[in-house]
Amino acid sequence: MYQKQYLRLLYSGLTTQQIYKLINQFPNFFTINNSKQTSALRGFLTTTKINNYHKPLQKFISLDDSDIAQHLYQSQVSTISIDHTAYPQILKEITDPPFILFYRGQRDLLHNIQTIAIVGSRKASAYTTKVLQNLYPAFKNHGLTVVSGLAKGADHIAHQLALDYRIPTIAVLAFGHLVHYPKETLCTRKTMEQIGVVISEYPPFQPVRKYHFAQRNRLISGLAKGLFITESTIKSGTQITVDCALDQNRDVYVAPGDMFNVLTQGNMYMAQQGAKVVLSAKDILIDYMEN
Structure with a gap:
């Protein structure tokens, strides 16, 4: 309107x-x-x-x-306004949903209701890959859509594997569509603009700004029914996304951690705070099947 x-x-x-x-x-x-x-x-x-x-x-x-x-x-950027029927209903639940979503790719993916956000460390190890390779076959069978932020590390792995397993995937940018950061994820982004969907709340010309990444995180969790953490340190940007998810009444899941591994100490801390430890895909899917 x-x-x-x-x-x-x-x-x-x-x-x-x-x-x-x-x-x-x-x-x-x-x-x-x-x-x-x-x-x-x-x-x-x-x-x-x-x-x-x-x-x-x-x-x-x-x-x-x-x-x-x-x-x-x-x-080559399309838009959806908050008062349009194509706007994802789940995103309207958050406190400050964007008035406009700028996007490239398959808009219909934004209608998928079985969505899971996957984030983690930018220094993610092979552990993130192994965890997601274990979970993704079940995610595909149950029609889940993967949401992440196209950052290097865990985000990038989540998107790449989703493409490999032919799981629908949504990327949320922290800048406009005429910009890209980091360069390591550009090739994956171009593929997603064809068979996935890449969205931003910023006009195409908007440059990279540090504070945009924290704002972007609320959309990653806001587009999903649950948030899964693969690897995180005690002090990391992942905690911002977790805080957003909790404020939005989303479920938070974490992969099991090694107490001697800095990259999973954040996982164990989140588990102490009430996040659900995931030992198999069933630990997540049971919540999705109940809704």
């Missing part, structure tokens, strides 16, 4: 969280005329003390819907 206006705000430089704050301050923002929208946005940007607030304001004033549409076409 408001897709063009969502896009205009995002292309102006506002984040998903800032748009929520704007709507909270001006609940009728999307139903007022352009002049009043400009005044409302000026007031919001001023009162929230956003640095260089005049830049997003000027972009909002000057942006044309047709220019945005042309840019998306040239970027």
